[in-house]
Amino acid sequence: MRLIIDANRVFSVIIGKKLSSAAMGIFFSDATDFFTPFRMLAELENNREEIRFKSGFSHEDFDNFISIMKLRIKFMPLEDFMDKISDAKEISPHSKDIEYFALALKSNCAIWSDEKAFKMQSKVKVLTTSELINELGLK
Amino acid sequence: MPILQLSKELENKIREFPEVDWSKVAEEAIKAKAFELRLSRSKELQKALLEALASKSKLTEKDALELGKKVSNGISKELEEKGIA
Numbered sequence: 001m002r003l004i005i006d007a008n009r010v011f012s013v014i015i016g017k018k019l020s021s022a023a024m025g026i027f028f029s030d031a032t033d034f035f036t037p038f039r040m041l042a043e044l045e046n047n048r049e050e051i052r053f054k055s056g057f058s059h060e061d062f063d064n065f066i067s068i069m070k071l072r073i074k075f076m077p078l079e080d081f082m083d084k085i086s087d088a089k090e091i092s093p094h095s096k097d098i099e100y101f102a103l104a105l106k107s108n109c110a111i112w113s114d115e116k117a118f119k120m121q122s123k124v125k126v127l128t129t130s131e132l133i134n135e136l137g138l139k
Numbered sequence: 140m141p142i143l144q145l146s147k148e149l150e151n152k153i154r155e156f157p158e159v160d161w162s163k164v165a166e167e168a169i170k171a172k173a174f175e176l177r178l179s180r181s182k183e184l185q186k187a188l189l190e191a192l193a194s195k196s197k198l199t200e201k202d203a204l205e206l207g208k209k210v211s212n213g214i215s216k217e218l219e220e221k222g223i224a
Contacts, residue, residue, distance in 0.1 A: 007214070008207030013189060014196045015203050024193065028186045043213035051206060056197040065192055067178060068185050078217055085223055096211040098218060 001136075002109035003127070005034045005073060006100050007043075009112050012129070014055060014065065022129055025138045026112065027072060032136070035107060037099040038075040041066075081106035091124065093117035 012023040026032060044051070044066060052062050081103045088102035089095075094117065101124055104111050110125035111118060118126040133139055143165060145153070153161050178184055198206075 006207065007210035008204060010210075011198065011203035011207050014193045015198050015200055016193070016196065024186070024190065027189075028182060037214050037217075039214045039217045040210060043210040046213060047206060047209055050209075054198055054202040054206065056195065057192070061192055061195070064188055067175065068189050071179055071185055078221070082223075085218065096208070096215040099214050100211075 001031055002033050002035065002107060003132075004100050004104045004107070004109060004111040005036050006097070006111065006113045006115070007036075007040060008114065009129075010036075010040070010044075010069065010073075012114075022133055022138075026129065026132050026136060029136050029138065034073040034112075035076055035103060035109070036073050037103060038077045039099070041070070041075055044069070076103055076107075087123075091121040093120055 009023065013027050015023075027034075048062055051057065052059070055061075057065065078099065081099075084102040084105040085098060087105055088098045092098045092101040093115075097115075097118070100111055100113075104124045110127050112127055112129070112132060114128050115126075118124075127135065153159075178188065
């Protein structure tokens with residue numbers, strides 16, 4: 001299953017162990033392939049110090065986190081889904097999420113997100129963590 | 140054991156800094172690259188490493204939401220920068 005992963009879900013895999021186990025199961029499922037806008041990599045790096053401060057990660061921990069993200073997620077350049085930005089603006093609940101919706105429209109796949117507002121449209125399928133756990137048979 | 144072949148140019152650069160333990164630098168770089176290659180080949184290793192990171196992480200659900208919002212806002216700035224949004 002091809003899925004767009006939003007930034008909240010990326011961070012969900014490194015929340016405390018119990019909370020992250022569900023997200024971890026989805027993230028490492030053989031049945032999933034993840035995609036997200038390329039710009040996310042730069043933004044993770046731009047927020048390196050705050051992420052490190054809040055997580056308690058060393059620089060090496062942070063670099064390992066990014067290495068794993070790069071191995072598990074395909075980061076797609078804006079140019080690849082630019083033609084869907086206009087349609088995405090119509091359905092995205094917030095301007096900050098337009099790129100996720102544009103990429104989902106372009107790739108014809110669902111978004112993995114627990115944001116309730118994402119479901120207030122019908123053009124893009126949005127799957128929450130619990131829905132994905134059921135769908136992937138991870139229970 | 141493989142012997143490293145260095146270009147003349149690199150050799151000259153190394154000679155500029157005799158105080159540096161270049162063998163140690165090379166060993167660390169090779170170790171890092173070998174780890175990166177092992178990591179890329181093994182999903183089990185990726186999972187074990189991420190689980191180790193998660194278990195030491197102090198990140199709360201609230202932090203994750205705040206950081207997620209910040210990163211998503213940053214992503215959307217790309218559209219503003221390109222005059223699309």
